[in-house]
Amino acid sequence: MTPAKHILGTFDEALSSLRNNVLMMAGLAERTLDRAVKGLLQRDDNLCTTAIADDEEIDQLEKQIDKDGVDVLLRFQPVASDLRRVVAAMKLSPNIERIADQATNIARRARKLNRHPPLPEVEIIVPIQANAMAMFKDSIDAFSREDVDLGRAVVARDKDLDYMNKMANRRLTERMAQDPKQLRGYLNLIFVSRCLERVGDHATNIAEDAVYAAAAEDIRHQTVATAT
Amino acid sequence: MVSLLEMPQTLPQQLPRQNDRPLDETESATIMIDVRDLDFAYGENKVLHNVSLDIPAQAVTAFIGPSGCGKTTLLRCINRMNDLIEGARITRGAIHLGGVDINAPEVDVVDLRRRVGMVFQKSNPFPKSIYENISYGLRIAGVNRRSQIDEAVEKSLRAAALWDEVKDRLDANAFGLSGGQQQRLCIARALAVEPDVVLMDEPCSALDPIATAKIEELIQDLKTRYTIAIVTHNMQQAGRVSDHTGFFYLGKLIEFGPTTKIFTNPSEKRTEDYITGRFG
Numbered sequence: 305m306t307p308a309k310h311i312l313g314t315f316d317e318a319l320s321s322l323r324n325n326v327l328m329m330a331g332l333a334e335r336t337l338d339r340a341v342k343g344l345l346q347r348d349d350n351l352c353t354t355a356i357a358d359d360e361e362i363d364q365l366e367k368q369i370d371k372d373g374v375d376v377l378l379r380f381q382p383v384a385s386d387l388r389r390v391v392a393a394m395k396l397s398p399n400i401e402r403i404a405d406q407a408t409n410i411a412r413r414a415r416k417l418n419r420h421p422p423l424p425e426v427e428i429i430v431p432i433q434a435n436a437m438a439m440f441k442d443s444i445d446a447f448s449r450e451d452v453d454l455g456r457a458v459v460a461r462d463k464d465l466d467y468m469n470k471m472a473n474r475r476l477t478e479r480m481a482q483d484p485k486q487l488r489g490y491l492n493l494i495f496v497s498r499c500l501e502r503v504g505d506h507a508t509n510i511a512e513d514a515v516y517a518a519a520a521e522d523i524r525h526q527t528v529a530t531a532t
Numbered sequence: 533m534v535s536l537l538e539m540p541q542t543l544p545q546q547l548p549r550q551n552d553r554p555l556d557e558t559e560s561a562t563i564m565i566d567v568r569d570l571d572f573a574y575g576e577n578k579v580l581h582n583v584s585l586d587i588p589a590q591a592v593t594a595f596i597g598p599s600g601c602g603k604t605t606l607l608r609c610i611n612r613m614n615d616l617i618e619g620a621r622i623t624r625g626a627i628h629l630g631g632v633d634i635n636a637p638e639v640d641v642v643d644l645r646r647r648v649g650m651v652f653q654k655s656n657p658f659p660k661s662i663y664e665n666i667s668y669g670l671r672i673a674g675v676n677r678r679s680q681i682d683e684a685v686e687k688s689l690r691a692a693a694l695w696d697e698v699k700d701r702l703d704a705n706a707f708g709l710s711g712g713q714q715q716r717l718c719i720a721r722a723l724a725v726e727p728d729v730v731l732m733d734e735p736c737s738a739l740d741p742i743a744t745a746k747i748e749e750l751i752q753d754l755k756t757r758y759t760i761a762i763v764t765h766n767m768q769q770a771g772r773v774s775d776h777t778g779f780f781y782l783g784k785l786i787e788f789g790p791t792t793k794i795f796t797n798p799s800e801k802r803t804e805d806y807i808t809g810r811f812g
Contacts, residue, residue, distance in 0.1 A: 308810040315809065381768050383795045386808045520797030 315380045319389060322372045326393045326400070329365040330444040332358060333400045337407040337440070337503065341433045344414035344496065345426060352411035352418070362404040369397040385517075392517035396447060399506040399513075403440060406499040406506075413492040413499075423489050425479055428472045429496055435465050436503040443510035450518035458511035459523065462504050469501035564589035564729060564759040565610060569625035572605055574617065579605050581783045582625070587776075592751060592760045594774035594791065596767065598811065601780040603763045607731050610634070610761065611648035612641050629729070646673065649722030653734040655714035657706035657721075662689075662698050665706050665717055669725045684724055691757075692720035693750050712743025719750065723758075730754065732762040736769065748773050767807055771795045779803045 310316045336358040343352035373394040376382065382390055417423070439458050446455035473494055480490045512524050565587035572580035580602045587593045595603035605614065609627060612634060614620040626633050634644055646669075657665050666685040675681055685702070689695040694716040698709070706717055715735060722730055732751070736744040751760060751773045764770050770777055771791060778788040779800070787800040798804045805811050 308805060311809045311811070383767065383771065383807050384798055384804050387796065 312380070315376075315382070315386075318372070318376045318380065319382075319386065322369065322376060322390065322393050325365055325369050325372065326396050327444070327448060329362055329369065329397060329400050330440075332362050332365070333404040333407065334437070334440060334444075336362065336404050337410070337437060340407040340411035340414060341429065341437075343411055344417065344429065347414075347418045347422065349415055349418055352415045355411040356408050359404050359408045362401055366397045366401040369393060385520075388517045388520060392447065392513045395513045396510050399509045403503050403506045406503050409499045410496050413496050417489055417492050420486075420489055423486060423493065425476060425490065425493060428475060429493065429500070432465070432468050432472060432497055432500045435461070435468060436500040436507070439465065439504050439507035440510075443507040443514060446511050447514035447517065450514070452515050452519045452521075455511040455515040455518070456523065459508050459515075462508045465501055465504035469497050472497040562589040563587065564630065565761070566628040566631075567606070567609075567625070568628070570606070570609070570622060570627065571624035572602070572609060572614070573621060573623050575619040578623070579783050580609075583780075583783075583785045584625075585778055585785055585788045587759060587761055589759045590755055590757070591775040592755050592762060592773050593776045593778065594770040595761065595763045595778050595780060596765070596770050596807075597780035597786075598806070599765075602783040603778075603780045604733055606780070607650075607733055607761060607763050610729070610731055611645050611650055613645075613650065615641065646725045647727050648729040648731060649725065649727040650731045651715070651718050651722055651733070651735050653737050655711060655718050655738070657709070657714050657717050660706060661703045662706050662709070662717060663702040665721050666724045669721060673725055688720040688724040689717075691723050691754065692716045693746060693753070694720055710743070712739050712746060715739060715743070715747060716750065719747075719754075723754075727758065729759045729761065732760065734763055734765060737765065744769070767795075779806060781806070 310319075336355045339351045339355040339358070342348065343350075343355060373390055376390050380386075417426070439461055442454055443458045445451065446458060476490045476494050476497070480487050483490075512522075515521055515523050563586040567583055567585050567587070570580055570583040571578060572583075583602075583606060595606065597603050608614045609622065610629075622635060626635065628634070629644070629648065632639065658668060660668070663685055666688050667681045670681055670684055675684070686695060686699075689698060694713060697713060698704075698717075706714065709717060715738075719730070719735075736747050739747065748769065751762070754760060755775075762770075762774065774791045776789065777791045777794040779786045779794065779798075779802070781802055787794065787798055787803040789799070793799075794803060795807060798807065802811075
């Protein structure tokens with residue numbers, strides 16, 4: 305939803321710039337996560353290194369968003385939906401930054417895995433990555449479009465991702481017992497799965513903030529029964 | 533101009549006094565002023581349309597809205613200041629103060645205005661000493677004992693957070709005070725006659741940020757004892773000082789509710805547009 309024009313054009317510009325930086329940061333984090341997982345699946349160290357290098361730009365954007373957010377609060381003292389949009393933008397950016405950190409962790413684990421013969425169990429990561437990435441994209445869409453229903457749906461999907469991570473852990477732990485020589489490799493895959501599960505948690509936070517920005521509703525820390 | 537305190541008295545009817553009642557846990561939910569279905573017109577020009585709201589006791593209620601929306605007119609209805617304007621009249625509805633219709637013929641308007649004090653946009657001290665500014669209303673009300681007046685002057689000046697600044701120069705002309713001090717003197721003058729309600733019409737619009745902060749702190753302090761209704765164009769001020777906020781537009785009350793709700797998630801789009809600066 306695009307709000308009507310503000311009487312101060314500079315406010316619209318400042319809010320728009322803040323929002324665009326959040327969306328740009330999300331786009332970069334998405335690309336980094338994609339590169340890190342491809343680096344793992346395709347055994348491509350270059351992709352992993354690029355993913356790790358991308359993190360710096362995302363860190364800088366996080367600082368920029370904080371600075372711009374404080375600046376908007378200071379200069380314009382926004383209220384109502386404007387205030388919620390600024391607060392949400394400032395709360396989104398640390399979550400996006402942590403998603404990028406998870407991507408960096410995955411890329412580092414991938415480089416370690418790439419030094420050893422391939423493990424067929426790496427395929428376990430594919431559906432987990434697909435779900436985590438979809439949650440992240442949808443949470444950003446929920447923020448961007450101020451789509452409350454989509455935000456709620458993302459939050460509900462986190463349990464599925466948790467379950468997939470749990471199943472992956474169980475399978476990889478079994479393989480560690482069966483094939484102790486590859487213990488380090490399986491351990492790295494467990495960490496990768498855990499990183500993707502954390503991406504889901506951050507996407508959930510983003511979706512919750514998106515719902516707050518759009519509808520002034522705090523849906524954090526609700527049981528399933530009260531969330532609907 | 534006819535002094536409010538010199539206006540002819542009709543049959544005196546004692547309005548119930550908030551300060552006579554013991555305070556209890558439910559006090560904050562007590563309604564002090566009940567505005568119901570109010571229409572108001574200046575001659576043929578209708579400026580308030582079907583306004584209904586409850587102003588809670590011992591809380592600050594802010595009226596916001598663009599110029600000409602009727603918020604000051606409503607404020608002035610509460611102590612019948614509009615009686616002084618020819619052709620101005622309530623055409624429908626009523627205002628009750630503590631359950632009593634303030635426009636009922638038997639209500640003594642002087643008594644009403646003593647119970648419902650008013651502070652204006654521009655400070656308007658009398659061209660007299662600081663002491664006399666406060667004592668004037670008391671003398672008009674029939675208080676003549678010097679010790680009683682001294683006590684009331686000190687009490688009012690303390691309540692208005694002005695005592696420490698003027699206690700050594702009570703005989704000095706009030707015009708020698710700064711703008712912020714003059715405004716606090718006017719508040720002290722209103723408090724001297726022990727009102728239940730204090731109406732404030734943009735009390736800080738002519739003040740610098742420090743004087744404004746002092747008045748805002750004072751409002752917070754006063755609300756523990758008085759019911760306060762304030763008209764302000766400063767949205768941040770309404771957010772800071774008030775517990776409830778009413779948004780007016782074109783003579784209609786568009787939305788009324790807890791200030792936190794109005795400023796974070798208003799129900800009406802017109803309220804949202806106005807407070808976020810997207811009006812018109």
